Amino acid sequence: MNERRPLIAGNWKMNGLSKEGTALAQGLANKVREVAELPADAASEVSPLVSVALPCDLLICPPFTLIDRAVAAVVGTPIAVGGQDCHPQASGAHTGDVAPEMLKDLGCGFVIVGHSERRADHLETDATVKAKAEAALRAGLTAIVCVGETEAERDAGQTEAVVTRQVKGSLPSGATPGNFVVAYEPVWAIGTGRTPTPDEAQAVHARIRVELTNLMGSAAQGVRLLYGGSVKPSNAKELMEQPDIDGALVGGASLKVADFWGIVQSYGG
Numbered sequence: 001m002n003e004r005r006p007l008i009a010g011n012w013k014m015n016g017l018s019k020e021g022t023a024l025a026q027g028l029a030n031k032v033r034e035v036a037e038l039p040a041d042a043a044s045e046v047s048p049l050v051s052v053a054l055p056c057d058l059l060i061c062p063p064f065t066l067i068d069r070a071v072a073a074v075v076g077t078p079i080a081v082g083g084q085d086c087h088p089q090a091s092g093a094h095t096g097d098v099a100p101e102m103l104k105d106l107g108c109g110f111v112i113v114g115h116s117e118r119r120a121d122h123l124e125t126d127a128t129v130k131a132k133a134e135a136a137l138r139a140g141l142t143a144i145v146c147v148g149e150t151e152a153e154r155d156a157g158q159t160e161a162v163v164t165r166q167v168k169g170s171l172p173s174g175a176t177p178g179n180f181v182v183a184y185e186p187v188w189a190i191g192t193g194r195t196p197t198p199d200e201a202q203a204v205h206a207r208i209r210v211e212l213t214n215l216m217g218s219a220a221q222g223v224r225l226l227y228g229g230s231v232k233p234s235n236a237k238e239l240m241e242q243p244d245i246d247g248a249l250v251g252g253a254s255l256k257v258a259d260f261w262g263i264v265q266s267y268g269g
């Protein structure tokens with residue numbers, strides 16, 4: 001039986017100045033307040049009943065510069081805030097980097113690591129991603145580890161081999177269903193409007209769960225596996241209905257309240 005609570009996460013990437021970032025976070029917070037019938041000035045403690053009023057967990061991952069504002073905008077709602085990357089060290093001489101402890105200190109509960117854009121732009125390897133994920137756990141954050149094949153790897157029939165290798169190489173030690181999420185994001189589907197069929201996506205997710213079971217035992221049944229890559233309101237439901245797809249990591253469509261909310265509603269909210 002699938003008892004995993006779905007998670008819809010928005011990856012804002014390098015988008016938004018203070019005005020639009022604040023408006024986006026406030027817009028989502030207002031949607032949640034409407035659904036949960038919360039007053040606009042709800043206290044900062046989030047009652048578990050408020051979370052239950054939503055069909056899934058919600059997360060937004062703004063750029064570092066907007067995290068403070070996003071945290072302030074969603075206060076009193078169950079919307080979580082996360083970073084898009086972190087450094088493996090807690091502090092030190094690493095100009096331009098951000099430690100997971102710093103994200104935690106700002107109010108983050110999550111951090112994305114190993115996004116394909118970082119693997120490509122910053123030459124991150126599975127070992128780097130694993131070190132970042134372990135640092136996230138050390139700081140008390142939940143790590144969302146991204147994996148996914150390129151188009152050439154898909155065309156060569158290597159999807160499952162690539163994704164299995166990435167999962168194995170990036171799994172942080174100490175991972176549990178409570179502090180670890182995997183996002184399967186085929187690189188060719190990111191920002192392209194193309195997606196695998198729901199059956200194809202399900203097959204890769206099922207493979208990931210088998211690999212996680214090899215690595216972590218029965219705890220793998222509780223780990224949330226998100227699909228990412230051109231998710232939008234019109235295709236979310238058929239993807240989210242798949243038995244091993246426990247939510248979505250959403251890029252472009254997370255930048256508009258209506259689109260992100262439309263994806264949340266694929267869970268009947």
Ligand code: PEP
Pocket residue numbers: 011185189190191192228229230231249250251252253
């Ligand atoms: C992403 O980059 O995490 C992503 C899924 O992007 P998009 O939804 O725009 O394809």
